[in-house]
């Protein structure tokens with residue numbers, strides 16, 4: 001079994017470069033299916049397992065996909081097939097994002113129904129409501145969602161009950177080739193939505209208002225392959241900012257875009273962290289002692305749920321009582337039990353977690369329960385006394401490229417091993433004794 005082994009106590013310093021955003025590249029790759037003419041060339045693509053998964057989905061749908069040198073090239077000009085099987089949707093829920101493009105291109109799409117996952121049930125009713133409003137008949141059965149439309153999708157006025165990121169993206173893609181104009185209200189405003197809109201527009205689409213609550217999409221006859229640079233990953237940037245802050249370090253996070261990170265910057269400053277905008281990115285200087293704050297996750301520009309567990313790690317090191325309220329996902333506190341294994345003083349009350357710090361954190365064997373939990377346990381290991389061993393790294397690999405290597409380059413005592421040996425287990429037990 002693979003694991004990451006961290007020995008706490010090092011202050012991080014140096015420079016780390018942010019990769020292209022996972023949550024941007026996945027919908028953008030799904031949108032390449034809209035181009036019936038020419039190749040799409042995507043640059044700054046991170047080498048994440050999620051990217052390999054969505055590339056496989058596209059291949060299953062009969063697109064030609066190549067991925068090297070952080071560049072994905074897609075030729076979707078052939079007739080597309082219609083089915084995204086469970087084997088991929090199970091690995092990565094974002095596979096469901098191919099549905100809008102497929103339906104627009106083919107008038108028919110069949111995608112395996114995503115199940116629940118560690119952070120909540122994650123229904124897709126708002127995606128389907130959008131397709132139905134555009135004239136599709138949607139049927140759910142035998143573990144699949146099937147959507148079909150006679151002729152072309154028709155532009156419609158759609159109001160989302162919640163500003164869902166995935167529903168906004170799926171509906172934008174479907175509407176890009178629909179007949180007439182779609183007006184999407186209460187749309188998500190995340191930077192990744194703007195990146196997708198920019199990509200569709202470069203393909204010849206007409207999307208206006210992305211980044212605001214109302215997006216207007218005028219359908220066009222045809223879309224063409226184009227070249228596009230993926231925006232930097234604000235969550236990876238935020239995670240390295242947290243690593244600098246928690247260790248009392250001094251790190252330049254190269255490529256971090258301040259406008260994408262305003263809620264995080266504000267909270268970190270409230271905790272006593274110094275953040276300086278430099279030409280190349282954000283310099284983050286951690287204080288000797290962090291101060292506890294209250295945080296509530298919200299859709300963008302509110303505090304991102306994808307930074308919730310990393311901030312919980314920081315709160316464990318902060319003086320005073322802190323509270324994190326999770327409003328986006330109903331079950332995103334699985335990491336709390338793992339933090340407790342590291343001697344964290346932490347309790348759950350309904351949708352909130354209360355910390356009373358600083359905890360006397362101790363190294364332990366912990367298991368990543370989801371992608372951000374994996375990163376947060378490693379962050380906690382950076383400041384815990386003794387050795388922390390994190391397993392279930394498949395979650396980490398969905399969203400971070402060479403996480404341990406980047407931390408090691410900043411001075412962390414960290415390694416990734418694939419070793420079942422009794423000797424290694426015994427020596428860690430001895431170090432923590």
Ligand SMILES: CC(=O)N[C@H]1[C@@H](OP(=O)(O)OP(=O)(O)OC[C@H]2O[C@@H](n3ccc(=O)[nH]c3=O)[C@H](O)[C@@H]2O)O[C@H](CO)[C@@H](O)[C@@H]1O
Nearest residue numbers: 023094122123124125126127164165166167305306328329
């Ligand atoms: C690949 C990707 O970009 N993933 C991000 C995306 O996920 P994703 O697009 O799945 O997140 P959504 O914004 O859709 O989900 C937010 C909330 O809305 C609910 N909901 C969503 C759709 C729907 O049809 N019905 C419904 O009830 C979900 O269960 C959840 O409670 O945004 C999340 C919220 O910022 C991030 O945590 C994920 O990292």
Ligand SMILES: C=C(OP(=O)(O)O)C(=O)O
Nearest residue numbers: 023093094306371372399
């Ligand atoms: C929840 C996340 O991603 P996904 O929607 O791909 O599961 C995340 O990036 O933290």
